[in-house]
Amino acid sequence: MQQTAHAFPVLKAVLNHRTSHIEALRELYEGFALKNKNVENISEEERNDYHLYAVNLTLEHVWNNNPYYRKALEDKGFSQPRLESLDQIDRLPFLDKEVIRGDKDLLLSCDPKEIGQIHLTSGTTGKPIYTAYTLADHYIHDAIPFYPSLFEGDSSSDVVGIALPYEFAQPALGFQRLYQFTFGATVLSLGKGGYMAPVDKSLDVLKEYDASILITTPSYAALLAEEGEKLGIVLGEDITPRKLMLTGEGCSPQFASRLKELWKCDIQHLYGSTECGLVGVQLNDDTGYHVLEGNVKVEIIDPDSGIQVADGEEGEVVITTLLREAMPFIRYRTGDIGFLERMEDDSAITLSKLHLRGRMDGHMVVDGIPYSPFMLEHLLLLLPEVGLWYHFVLEDEELTIEIEKLHSDLTDEELADKVRSHMYRTAGISCTVLVKDSLPRQFGKANRIIRKGM
Amino acid sequence: MIIDGHAHISPEAHSNAETLIAAMNDAEVSRAVLIPGGMLDVRQMTDYVTGKKKPETVEPPNDFVLQMIKENPDYFIGFCCMNPNEKIDVITEKLEQHAKDGFKGVKMAPMVHQFSLLGKASKSIADLCGQLGMPYYTHTLFHASASTSSVGTLAKEFKNTNFVIGHMGFGPLDVEAIELASTLDNVYLETSTANFLSIKMAVEKAGAEKMFYGSEFPMSDPVVERTKIERLNIPDGQKEQIYSKTILELLKA
Numbered sequence: 001m002q003q004t005a006h007a008f009p010v011l012k013a014v015l016n017h018r019t020s021h022i023e024a025l026r027e028l029y030e031g032f033a034l035k036n037k038n039v040e041n042i043s044e045e046e047r048n049d050y051h052l053y054a055v056n057l058t059l060e061h062v063w064n065n066n067p068y069y070r071k072a073l074e075d076k077g078f079s080q081p082r083l084e085s086l087d088q089i090d091r092l093p094f095l096d097k098e099v100i101r102g103d104k105d106l107l108l109s110c111d112p113k114e115i116g117q118i119h120l121t122s123g124t125t126g127k128p129i130y131t132a133y134t135l136a137d138h139y140i141h142d143a144i145p146f147y148p149s150l151f152e153g154d155s156s157s158d159v160v161g162i163a164l165p166y167e168f169a170q171p172a173l174g175f176q177r178l179y180q181f182t183f184g185a186t187v188l189s190l191g192k193g194g195y196m197a198p199v200d201k202s203l204d205v206l207k208e209y210d211a212s213i214l215i216t217t218p219s220y221a222a223l224l225a226e227e228g229e230k231l232g233i234v235l236g237e238d239i240t241p242r243k244l245m246l247t248g249e250g251c252s253p254q255f256a257s258r259l260k261e262l263w264k265c266d267i268q269h270l271y272g273s274t275e276c277g278l279v280g281v282q283l284n285d286d287t288g289y290h291v292l293e294g295n296v297k298v299e300i301i302d303p304d305s306g307i308q309v310a311d312g313e314e315g316e317v318v319i320t321t322l323l324r325e326a327m328p329f330i331r332y333r334t335g336d337i338g339f340l341e342r343m344e345d346d347s348a349i350t351l352s353k354l355h356l357r358g359r360m361d362g363h364m365v366v367d368g369i370p371y372s373p374f375m376l377e378h379l380l381l382l383l384p385e386v387g388l389w390y391h392f393v394l395e396d397e398e399l400t401i402e403i404e405k406l407h408s409d410l411t412d413e414e415l416a417d418k419v420r421s422h423m424y425r426t427a428g429i430s431c432t433v434l435v436k437d438s439l440p441r442q443f444g445k446a447n448r449i450i451r452k453g454m
Numbered sequence: 455m456i457i458d459g460h461a462h463i464s465p466e467a468h469s470n471a472e473t474l475i476a477a478m479n480d481a482e483v484s485r486a487v488l489i490p491g492g493m494l495d496v497r498q499m500t501d502y503v504t505g506k507k508k509p510e511t512v513e514p515p516n517d518f519v520l521q522m523i524k525e526n527p528d529y530f531i532g533f534c535c536m537n538p539n540e541k542i543d544v545i546t547e548k549l550e551q552h553a554k555d556g557f558k559g560v561k562m563a564p565m566v567h568q569f570s571l572l573g574k575a576s577k578s579i580a581d582l583c584g585q586l587g588m589p590y591y592t593h594t595l596f597h598a599s600a601s602t603s604s605v606g607t608l609a610k611e612f613k614n615t616n617f618v619i620g621h622m623g624f625g626p627l628d629v630e631a632i633e634l635a636s637t638l639d640n641v642y643l644e645t646s647t648a649n650f651l652s653i654k655m656a657v658e659k660a661g662a663e664k665m666f667y668g669s670e671f672p673m674s675d676p677v678v679e680r681t682k683i684e685r686l687n688i689p690d691g692q693k694e695q696i697y698s699k700t701i702l703e704l705l706k707a
Binding site: 369398421422424 | 508568569570572573574596597598599600601
C-alpha cells in the first residue's frame with residue numbers, strides 16, 4: 001500500500017493524510033452505527049450533541065490556524081474556542097459575503113500546500129468568492145456522514161450525466177466525486193454546453209450510455225429537452241433517466257412539473273452553494289429540503305436583528321460547515337430566505353427540513369409591491385400556452401413579461417391578453433405582456449429578470 | 455333627504471334610468487350618484503371574479519351617464535370611470551374634460567381594467583382628483599395591487615384627495631377599511647352590499663361622518679340597502695349623516 005501510495009500522490013495525500021480535527025467525528029458516527037442509526041435518523045438530542053461537538057472542533061481548528069477567525073472570536077469575547085451549549089451558537093460572529101469576496105486567503109485554515117482544489121463563485125454580483133479544499137475534505141471528510149434515504153438505491157450501476165459547469169464552480173466536481181467515489185457510479189462529465197460539450201453531443205452521450213440520472217440546472221434541463229426534440233430524440237424512450245436532479249438555480253414547482261412531463265421521470269431538488277457545498281436534498285415529492293445535518297448546521301435568523309427565529313418562521317439562512325479543514329464557513333449568511341421545519345424523533349428521517357422562499361435581494365418591486373419571481377413564474381407557467389423561456393422586464397417599477405408561445409392556436413394578441421388577465425387575477429400584478437418569436441437561451445445561470453434603467 | 459351614493463346605470467332594462475328611478479321612489483331616495491355600468495354584466499358577476507368571463511367592454515360608458523344626468527338633472531349626479539391603462543396625458547385630458555362636463559367624482563374599476571392602485575396612472579388620477587375636488591372611489595380586491603391597504607397608501611400620499619372605499623372594503627368584514635376610515639381624514643366608506651355588522655362596527659369606530667349610503671343598483675336595491683342603515687341603533691342625526699350629509703360634503707369639496 002505504501003509503495004502504491006508513493007507512486008500516486010493523490011492516493012498518498014488522501015490515505016496518509018495527517019489526522020485532521022474532523023477525524024474525531026468518526027467515533028460519533030461509529031456510535032450511531034452501533035445503535036443501528038445513522039445521521040438521518042438520530043434523535044434531536046443526539047443531533048444537537050453532534051453539532052455542538054463538531055462546531056467546537058471547527059472553532060478550535062480555526063482558532064489555531066486562521067487569524068481572521070481568531071480575531072473575530074476574540075472580538076466577540078471568546079478567550080477559548082468553545083461553546084458550552086449549542087444555544088450559545090448565537091455568540092459566534094457572522095460571516096458576510098462582502099468580507100470574503102476577492103480574498104482567497106482570509107478563511108484559509110491549513111497550510112496552502114495542503115490545498116487540493118480551488119473553487120470560486122461566478123462573481124456575477126461582484127468579485128468572486130474563493131473556496132479551498134484539502135483532498136481529505138473532498139475524499140474523506142465529506143463522505144463520513146451517510147444518507148441512505150436521501151440518496152436511496154444502489155447507485156453503483158447508475159450512469160450519471162452531470163450537466164453542470166466544470167469551470168471554477170463546485171457542483172459539477174462535487175457530484176462527480178459523490179457518485180464516482182462514494183457510490184461507485186459511472187459518470188458522464190457533460191458540462192454545460194461548453195466548447196467541448198455542445199448540447200447535441202451531450203444528448204448523444206446520454207442516449208449512448210443510457211444515463212439513469214441527470215444532474216443539471218432547471219434551465220439547462222429545459223434546453224436539453226428542447227434541443228432533443230429538434231434532433232428527434234424522444235425523452236422517455238431514447239433517454240430514460242430514472243430521475244432528474246436539479247440544482248444550481250431555483251425554479252418554481254410549476255417549472256419543475258413541466259420538466260417532469262418533458263423528461264418523464266421523477267425530479268429531485270438539491271440545495272447548496274459553492275461556499276458550503278451540498279446543504280439540502282428534497283425527497284420524492286415532498287416540499288422542502290432535508291438538511292445534510294452531518295455536514296452542516298443551519299440556522300434561520302432575522303436578517304435585520306441577527307437573532308435566531310423560531311422554527312417555522314421565515315428568515316435568512318445561515319450555514320456553518322462541520323467537515324471542512326481547509327476553509328470552514330462559520331455562521332455564513334447566505335442571503336437566501338427560508339424557514340426550518342423540525343422533524344419528530346420518531347420520523348423515518350429526523351433531519352430538519354429547510355423550506356426556501358427565494359433570496360433577500362431577489363424580489364421584484366412592481367408598483368411599490370414586492371413579488372417573488374418564483375411565485376410569478378409558477379403562476380405564469382400554469383398557462384400551458386406559455387413556454388419555459390420568459391423574461392420579467394422591470395423598468396421604473398413597471399413590469400413587462402416577455403413570453404414565447406407554446407403549441408397554441410391563440411393569436412399573439414389573444415395570448416398576451418390571456419396572460420395579462422391571468423397574472424392579474426392570480427398574482428394581482430398589473431403587467432404588459434409581449435409574445436416573442438424567440439427569447440435567447442442561456443447556458444449560464446438563468447437570469448429571468450431584466451432590470452432596466454438601473 | 456336620502457342620496458344613493460352608488461348606483462350603476464346602463465341602457466339595459468334591468469339597470470336603466472326608469473328602473474332605477476322606480477327603485478329610488480320605493481326607497482324614498484331623492485337623488486342618486488350614477489356610476490357607468492355595463493362593463494360587467496352583474497347578472498353573471500361571479501364569472502368575472504373567477505376569470506371565466508372577460509369584461510363586456512373596457513371602455514367606460516361615461517357619455518351615457520352624462521346623457522342621463524342631462525335628461526334627469528333632478529335625480530342624478532355623475533361619477534366618471536377612468537381607464538388607467540391609457541397613456542397618462544390622455545387620462546389627464548379626459549379627466550379634466552369630465553370635470554368640465556359636470557362629473558363630480560371618479561370611480562375606478564380594478565376588476566375591469568386590471569391595474570395597480572399604486573401604479574403611475576392611478577396615482578396621476580388620484581393627484582388630479584385632489585386638484586379638481588373630486589372624490590376617488592374604488593373597489594378593493596384580495597390581492598396586493600388593488601387591496602384596501604393600497605388605498606391607505608394612496609390616501610397618505612395624496613392628502614388633498616378624498617378616497618372612498620366601495621362596499622366597505624373587501625370580503626365579509628374588512629377591518630382594515632374601517633381602520634383607515636377611522637384614522638385617515640381623507641378616507642371614507644360606502645355601504646352598499648356590505649354586511650350589517652361591518653356597517654355597525656364602522657359607525658362605532660370611524661363614525662357616521664366617514665360613511666355614506668349606496669345601493670349598488672342593479673346588483674342590489676335601494677330599499678334593501680336602506681334597511682341596513684335603518685337597523686342601526688344610532689340617532690337619526692347620524693343616519694341623516696350617512697344618508698346624505700357625508701356624500702354632499704364630499705361632492706362639495
